[in-house]
Amino acid sequence: MTLHSTDFPQKMRDPDQPLLTVENLTKRYGARIGCADVSFDLYPGEVLGIVGESGSGKSTLLSCLAGHQRADLGRIAYDGRDVLAMSETDRRRLGRTDWAYVHQNPRDGLRMGVSAGGNVGERLMAVGARHYGQIRGKAVDWLGRVEIAADRVDDRPSSFSGGMQQRLQIARNLVTSPRLVFMDEPTGGLDVSVQARLLDLLRGLVRDMGLSVIIVTHDLAVVRLLAHRLMVMKSGRVVEQGLTDQVLDDPQHAYTQLLVSSVLQV
Amino acid sequence: MLDAGSHADAYNFAYLDEQTKRMIRRAILKGIAVPGYQVPFASREMPMPYGWGTGGVQVTAACLVPEDRLKVIDQGADDTTNAVSIRRFFQRTAGVAVTESTPEATLIQTRHRIPETPMTEGQILVYQVPIPEPLRFLEPRETETRKMHELEEYGLMHVKLYEDIARHGQIATSYAYPVKVEGRYVMDPSPIPKFDNPKLSGNPAIQLFGAGREQRIYALPPWTEAVSLDFDDHPFETSKAPHDCDLCGARASYLDEVITDDQGGRMFVCSDTDFCAGRRAEGHVGRLGEAA
Numbered sequence: 001m002t003l004h005s006t007d008f009p010q011k012m013r014d015p016d017q018p019l020l021t022v023e024n025l026t027k028r029y030g031a032r033i034g035c036a037d038v039s040f041d042l043y044p045g046e047v048l049g050i051v052g053e054s055g056s057g058k059s060t061l062l063s064c065l066a067g068h069q070r071a072d073l074g075r076i077a078y079d080g081r082d083v084l085a086m087s088e089t090d091r092r093r094l095g096r097t098d099w100a101y102v103h104q105n106p107r108d109g110l111r112m113g114v115s116a117g118g119n120v121g122e123r124l125m126a127v128g129a130r131h132y133g134q135i136r137g138k139a140v141d142w143l144g145r146v147e148i149a150a151d152r153v154d155d156r157p158s159s160f161s162g163g164m165q166q167r168l169q170i171a172r173n174l175v176t177s178p179r180l181v182f183m184d185e186p187t188g189g190l191d192v193s194v195q196a197r198l199l200d201l202l203r204g205l206v207r208d209m210g211l212s213v214i215i216v217t218h219d220l221a222v223v224r225l226l227a228h229r230l231m232v233m234k235s236g237r238v239v240e241q242g243l244t245d246q247v248l249d250d251p252q253h254a255y256t257q258l259l260v261s262s263v264l265q266v
Numbered sequence: 267m268l269d270a271g272s273h274a275d276a277y278n279f280a281y282l283d284e285q286t287k288r289m290i291r292r293a294i295l296k297g298i299a300v301p302g303y304q305v306p307f308a309s310r311e312m313p314m315p316y317g318w319g320t321g322g323v324q325v326t327a328a329c330l331v332p333e334d335r336l337k338v339i340d341q342g343a344d345d346t347t348n349a350v351s352i353r354r355f356f357q358r359t360a361g362v363a364v365t366e367s368t369p370e371a372t373l374i375q376t377r378h379r380i381p382e383t384p385m386t387e388g389q390i391l392v393y394q395v396p397i398p399e400p401l402r403f404l405e406p407r408e409t410e411t412r413k414m415h416e417l418e419e420y421g422l423m424h425v426k427l428y429e430d431i432a433r434h435g436q437i438a439t440s441y442a443y444p445v446k447v448e449g450r451y452v453m454d455p456s457p458i459p460k461f462d463n464p465k466l467s468g469n470p471a472i473q474l475f476g477a478g479r480e481q482r483i484y485a486l487p488p489w490t491e492a493v494s495l496d497f498d499d500h501p502f503e504t505s506k507a508p509h510d511c512d513l514c515g516a517r518a519s520y521l522d523e524v525i526t527d528d529q530g531g532r533m534f535v536c537s538d539t540d541f542c543a544g545r546r547a548e549g550h551v552g553r554l555g556e557a558a
C-alpha cells in the first residue's frame with residue numbers, strides 16, 4: 001500500500017508563494033540572545049540548511065519555528081497564516097499534520113515503550129484513523145520505505161540500532177505526508193557509514209514527496225548534499241545566506257570563510 | 267481501622283469536618299458540570315490506608331445525609347474485609363442505615379464492579395479509583411496529559427489499543443477500559459471489568475469517581491453517554507466466562523471462578539453476591555445450587 005496525496009488532501013498551492021515567511025524572529029534567554037532578527041522565506045519543495053558553530057542559535061531558531069518555544073519578537077507566516085497568533089490547539093494540530101520534527105536523538109522523537117508499528121501509526125491515529133488493519137498496513141509500508149524489514153513491525157525501538165531508530169523516527173514523521181519538516185542534526189549521533197546511508201534515504205524522500213525542509217547541522221557535507229539554500233549563523237544572528245553552492249564556494253562573510261576553510265572545524 | 271467511636275462525641279457527621287465536605291462537594295459539582303473531567307481536590311488523611319479507597323470514602327462522606335441507606339461492595343461482594351470495614355466506618359461516624367440490597371440503597375460505594383441490578387434515578391454510585399489518568403500508561407508527564415485533555419488530543423489512547431491488538435491479536439484490555447464521555451473527555455472508569463462498561467452509559471444514577479492518593483474527583487451525571495474506545499475492524503466487545511452461575515443459573519451476570527476443593531474442583535458464581543442471593547430467593551437454581 002502506498003500513501004497517496006488524496007489521503008490527506010492539501011490545498012492547491014502556488015509554488016511562487018513562500019510556504020513559510022519569517023521576519024525578525026528573536027528569542028532571548030534572560031539577557032542572553034538565543035537568536036535575533038532572523039528573517040527568511042522558504043518556498044515549497046525547498047531545503048534550507050542552517051549551519052553555525054555550537055551555541056550560535058540554530059536549535060533555538062528551529063524550536064521557535066516549530067512552536068516548541070515561544071519567540072519574543074517577530075512574525076512567522078505559514079501558508080498565509082500567522083503562526084504566533086494561532087490558538088495552541090491549531091498550532092499543535094499543525095504539528096501533527098502539516099509539520100514534522102525530527103530530533104537529533106531518536107529517543108526524543110520516538111516512544112520507546114511502543115512498537116515500531118505503533119510509533120508510525122500514532123500520527124495517523126492522532127488525526128482520526130480508526131481502522132487497525134489500514135493503520136498497520138501503512139506502518140508496514142513506511143517501514144519498507146525507510147528500509148526496515150516488515151517483520152520488525154511489532155518490535156520496540158529499544159531493540160533497534162541507532163541508524164534504524166533514526167529511520168523509524170523519520171517514518172513516524174512522514175507517514176501523514178507533512179509539507180514542512182524540521183530536522184535538528186538528524187545524522188548527528190551516527191557512524192559515518194550509517195550517516196551516508198541515511199542521507200541518501202532522506203534525499204530520496206525529500207525529492208519524492210516534494211517536502212520543504214529546514215535542516216540544522218554542523219556538517220557542511222550534509223548541506224552540500226541536501227540543501228538548496230544555506231543560512232550561516234553566528235552569535236544568534238544570520239551572517240550570510242544564499243544558494244548553498246554559492247555560499248560554500250564563494251563565501252562573502254569572514255566568518256563563513258573561516259567556516260568553509262578547514263581551519264575552523266565545526 | 268481506627269475506631270471512630272460514637273459519632274456524637276468524637277467526630278463530625280461522616281468523619282470529615284464541614285469545611286472539608288464543602289470543598290469536596292464543590293469538586294463533585296464541578297465534576298458533574300463537566301462530565302468526565304478530572305477535578306483536583308485537596309485529599310484528606312483518612313483513618314485507613316490509601317489502597318482502601320480513601321478517595322471513594324471522602325466522596326461518600328461528602329454526599330451522605332442521615333436519611334441515606336449505604337451499601338458497600340468490593341468486587342461485587344458485600345462481605346469482604348474492605349467492604350465490611352468501610353460500611354462499619356460510616357455506621358459509626360454517620361450513624362446511617364446500611365443494606366446489602368442494590369434497589370434499597372440510596373448510596374453505593376464500590377470497588378471494581380457496577381451492580382447487576384439496574385440502578386435507578388436518585389441513587390448515587392461512588393467508585394474507588396486508584397489511577398484516574400487514562401493517558402498515564404503512555405505519557406507519564408502530568409503537564410502533558412493535562413494539555414492533551416484540554417486540547418482533546420486523544421490519539422494516544424488508540425496507540426494503547428493498537429499495541430494490544432499487535433501483541434495479543436485483539437484488544438486485551440479487560441479492566442479500566444477507557445471511555446469517551448459525551449464526545450469530549452476520555453475517562454478511566456476505574457478497574458471495573460469491561461463487561462460493566464455498557465452500564466456506565468445512560469445510567470439513571472449519579473456516578474462519582476474518587477481518587478485519594480492522586481487527589482482527583484470526576485463524575486458522570488445521570489443519563490450521560492460513555493462510549494468505549496475501539497477500532498472499526500476491532501469493535502468493543504464485552505466478555506465474561508462462558509458459563510452460567512453455578513448457584514443461581516444466571517446467564518448474563520459477571521462471574522468469579524471459585525476453587526471448591528484441593529482436587530481441582532471449581533465453580534463459577536455471580537461476583538455480585540446480592541444479585542445472586544436475590545435470584546436464589548426467587549427460586550432460580552444453578553448447576554451446583556440447592557433449591558432455596
Ligand SMILES: Nc1ncnc2c1ncn2[C@@H]1O[C@H](COP(=O)(O)OP(=O)(O)OP(=O)(O)O)[C@@H](O)[C@H]1O
Pocket residue numbers: 029032033034035052053054055056057058059060061
Ligand atoms: N534553555 C536555555 N536556557 C538558557 N540559554 C539557552 C537555552 N537554550 C540555549 N541557550 C543559549 O542560547 C544560545 C543558542 O543555543 P542553541 O542551543 O540554540 O545553539 P545551537 O546552535 O543549536 O548549538 P549546538 O550546535 O551546540 O546545538 C547559546 O548561548 C545557549 O547557551
Ligand SMILES: [Mg+2]
Pocket residue numbers: 058059060
Ligand atoms: Mg543545537
Ligand SMILES: [Zn+2]
Pocket residue numbers: 511512513514515516519535536541542543545
Ligand atoms: Zn448467581
